[in-house]
Amino acid sequence: MTVALLEASDVTAIANGQRLVDAVSLSVAAGDRLAIIGPNGAGKTTLLRMLSGMLRPSSGEVKLAGRRLDRISAAERALHMAVVGQTDQPDPRLAVIDYVELGRIPHAGLRRRAEERDIVVEALCRTGLLPLLGRSIGSLSGGERQRAQLARAIAQEPRILFLDEPTNHLDPRARSELLELVAGLGMTVIAVLHDLSLVSPFATTVAVMDRARLLALAAPREALTQQLIREIFGVDVFRLRHPTEDRELTVFEVPNRALSPS
């Protein structure tokens, strides 16, 4: 039997007597890209924090390759997992290259200096930040900063990459490009996504949350049903043929509204 790379069993988070995440079980295999979706306040970030070991569940457990996450030290976890969160506030005076190099800290002393530098340069290349490597973090645009965070996480060479709303500062084109880049890394990824239209192209599996509960866990086509999406987001889903390309488009529309996302 193959052991899941990450497995959550009945994880629950309780704060101030309120269940923020209620008995969620899921398992992620190596190479999976799991998108966690749901309305505001559904518990997505809280779940992500428990899966990445940043928050200890009130009950239930998370295992990384069969080992309980709460028995793995933070230093060792950092060898396996990188998190691109919404709250990272690096020193604005740091140069981009130095910031990305921070991703190598968990591996300190394990590789030769030249190899370390190559890994950092590769992460800068992949994220298109090579021309900005000498700029200070504080001088970057919101989108560039998001790419710098991703570069730091890539440089960390994790087995699992966690992303909390990785596209929230990006314009529509940059959003698709960033997720395409992440998908092209071939890594195991767990990402909280708000933009429903990016879920199908990006994710191999989607976890749909609402009011602390996991309502569906399946491939996007099966999970994003008209009924479920309407029920929790109040939007309609349409699957249409692309007018000029041989593929399907998934379109989301707020019913009877002049302004609809798509």
Ligand SMILES: Nc1ncnc2c1ncn2[C@@H]1O[C@H](COP(=O)(O)OP(=O)(O)OP(=O)(O)O)[C@@H](O)[C@H]1O
């Ligand atoms: N430490 C805490 N103490 C009390 N309540 C909390 C705490 N952290 C989060 N919450 C609440 O738990 C609920 C879930 O929060 P969470 O950030 O996980 O939701 P989310 O689905 O990621 O939301 P969003 O889409 O708005 O980012 C929210 O109502 C939030 O206010």
